[in-house]
Amino acid sequence: MQTSFRELVTALHGIGCGGLLLLAFSGALIELYRLCTPDRSSPLSACERKLLRGYLIVMALLAWGTVLSGAYMVYPWYRAHPPRGVTDYAAYPQRSLLASPATAGWHNLGMEWKEHVAWFAPIALTMVASVFIKYGSDLSRHRQVRQAAFAFTVAAFIAAGIAGAFGALINKNAPVQGGAVIKLMEGTK
Amino acid sequence: MNSNQPAKDPAEMGDEPGSNIPNGAAAAAILSAGAGCFCVSLFGLLGDAFPALAHVFNFYNPTGPLSGVTAAAIVIWLILWFVLSRCWGEKSLPMRKINAIAFLLLGAGLLLSFPPFGDLLQGK
Numbered sequence: 557m558q559t560s561f562r563e564l565v566t567a568l569h570g571i572g573c574g575g576l577l578l579l580a581f582s583g584a585l586i587e588l589y590r591l592c593t594p595d596r597s598s599p600l601s602a603c604e605r606k607l608l609r610g611y612l613i614v615m616a617l618l619a620w621g622t623v624l625s626g627a628y629m630v631y632p633w634y635r636a637h638p639p640r641g642v643t644d645y646a647a648y649p650q651r652s653l654l655a656s657p658a659t660a661g662w663h664n665l666g667m668e669w670k671e672h673v674a675w676f677a678p679i680a681l682t683m684v685a686s687v688f689i690k691y692g693s694d695l696s697r698h699r700q701v702r703q704a705a706f707a708f709t710v711a712a713f714i715a716a717g718i719a720g721a722f723g724a725l726i727n728k729n730a731p732v733q734g735g736a737v738i739k740l741m742e743g744t745k
Numbered sequence: 746m747n748s749n750q751p752a753k754d755p756a757e758m759g760d761e762p763g764s765n766i767p768n769g770a771a772a773a774a775i776l777s778a779g780a781g782c783f784c785v786s787l788f789g790l791l792g793d794a795f796p797a798l799a800h801v802f803n804f805y806n807p808t809g810p811l812s813g814v815t816a817a818a819i820v821i822w823l824i825l826w827f828v829l830s831r832c833w834g835e836k837s838l839p840m841r842k843i844n845a846i847a848f849l850l851l852g853a854g855l856l857l858s859f860p861p862f863g864d865l866l867q868g869k
Contacts, residue, residue: 623815627808627811627812627815628805628807628808628812631807631808631811632807632808635807635808635809636807664860665860665861668860669858669859669860671789671811672785672786672789672811672814672815672858673786673855673858675782675785675815675818675819676782676785676851676854676855676858679778679781679782679785679819679822680778680782680851682778683774683775683777683778686774687770687771687774687775690766690770690771690774691766691771694764694765694766697764697765698764698768698771698840700768700840700841700843700844701768701771701772701775701840703844704771704775704840704843704844704847704848705775707844707848708775708778708847708851711782711851711855714855715855
């Protein structure tokens with residue numbers, strides 16, 4: 557069982573950071589929604605506040621990890637230009653997609669949208685985490701701030717969802733591959 | 746503060762009675778986040794529309810103009826956040842208006858990031 561360095565980095569970007577971030581949204585949205593409901597029968601305890609603060613910080617870090625690894629590691633491999641005369645675009649995903657009208661939309665719509673909208677998530681989540689850190693228990697007395705934090709978290713989820721879905725589908729149509737071969741396990745017949 | 750001025754209604758500020766921290770710091774963070782998202786899309790659109798600008802945004806060649814588009818938007822977001830925090834940190838502001846502007850910027854950013862809409866604006 558083996559993989560390539562580029563495939564491994566792409567998987568870490570998409571699943572390790574992006575996938576984990578998307579999973580984390582469910583917990584954050586439920587907790588923030590609980591904060592936003594007018595009749596909070598059970599306000600967050602000090603321990604729960606500390607946990608949510610850590611949770612939001614980790615989410616913001618995951619979001620930054622996803623966009624930075626995507627933009628500065630995976631994207632350069634995706635958009636690499638083939639040398640003159642090369643007709644096999646297997647190592648050049650963008651060229652491979654644009655070579656056929658049937659797949660060009662994955663780049664022209666999918667990648668063009670994903671590469672920008674993905675950045676909404678770390679910006680929004682950094683704001684939400686900082687507001688939660690700053691206000692703590694006092695957030696329960698700022699209704700409009702709570703609602704804005706919740707709305708920005710929803711927007712971050714939508715942005716991350718768009719980026720994640722297109723990322724997975726683009727990589728299915730034109731996978732990023734190449735680089736050093738990494739042997740994960742010895743094969744058996 | 747002028748003692749003749751009536752005290753601001755906490756409900757108008759979006760605050761509930763008894764809040765210890767003014768909402769200015771949150772307003773600064775929320776508005777600047779909306780502006781940051783909008784800037785990502787705006788710069789992306791401008792880079793797409795004007796090749797000369799795309800060349801300027803090409804901070805890191807392997808990543809291309811995306812590097813400059815996002816770096817510039819992040820710098821503007823952080824500067825705006827810092828400046829607004831300094832100006833509003835100790836104030837209570839009408840959060841409803843701030844939120845409306847922030848959501849407008851966020852919505853406009855989302856719309857501008859959608860390639861068919863960007864192409865429509867460019868007349869492609």
